[in-house]
Amino acid sequence: MNDRSHSGTQQSQDSRGTDLALLGIYLNDHLLGATAGTERARHLVRSTHDSALAEALGPVSAEIDQDRKALLGIMHNLGVPVRRYKICAGWTAEKMARLKGNGRFVRRSPLSTFLELEALRTAVEGKVAGWETLRGLAPSEKRLDAQQLDTLLERAHRQQDVVEEWHARKAGTTLRKG
Numbered sequence: 561m562n563d564r565s566h567s568g569t570q571q572s573q574d575s576r577g578t579d580l581a582l583l584g585i586y587l588n589d590h591l592l593g594a595t596a597g598t599e600r601a602r603h604l605v606r607s608t609h610d611s612a613l614a615e616a617l618g619p620v621s622a623e624i625d626q627d628r629k630a631l632l633g634i635m636h637n638l639g640v641p642v643r644r645y646k647i648c649a650g651w652t653a654e655k656m657a658r659l660k661g662n663g664r665f666v667r668r669s670p671l672s673t674f675l676e677l678e679a680l681r682t683a684v685e686g687k688v689a690g691w692e693t694l695r696g697l698a699p700s701e702k703r704l705d706a707q708q709l710d711t712l713l714e715r716a717h718r719q720q721d722v723v724e725e726w727h728a729r730k731a732g733t734t735l736r737k738g
Contacts, residue, residue, distance in 0.1 A: 595650030597683030
């Protein structure tokens with residue numbers, strides 16, 4: 561069935577009922593998150609330069625950027641239009657999150673790095689959920705590459721491990737006295 565939805569996305573359903581209009585909204589929401597996550601990872605690496613954390617997160621940041629590009633490719637393969645305002649919203653949200661109070665006005669607070677790791681952790685978890693959703697649709701949506709999604713899931717799980725390890729380390733050094 562082909563018709564135009566109010567969102568302007570070509571709507572089609574496969575034999576199992578995949579609604580590409582709804583999937584398009586879902587993927588654009590993930591693109592918003594991927595944009596924010598990419599910016600957050602870059603900022604965290606830059607703000608902790610010359611540290612073991614920056615060394616550990618440098619490759620993760622590069623992968624997160626590659627994952628965002630993979631999402632754009634998947635959207636293209638599905639014929640899902642990119643909603644530029646979602647990209648702008650993700651970029652803006654990440655920048656606005658930097659304005660939060662951190663107990664310091666002039667220099668970076670140790671709490672900043674901890675909270676940024678927590679935000680990055682949440683972003684990677686959201687990405688895993690998105691890849692898992694697409695992987696579940698792959699058997700009935702032939703434009704989704706199951707092998708690519710398996711690779712993206714494996715990489716996201718590795719990213720989770722790195723971010724979680726550093727989040728735990730920072731919790732121990734940031735929130736404890738002495």
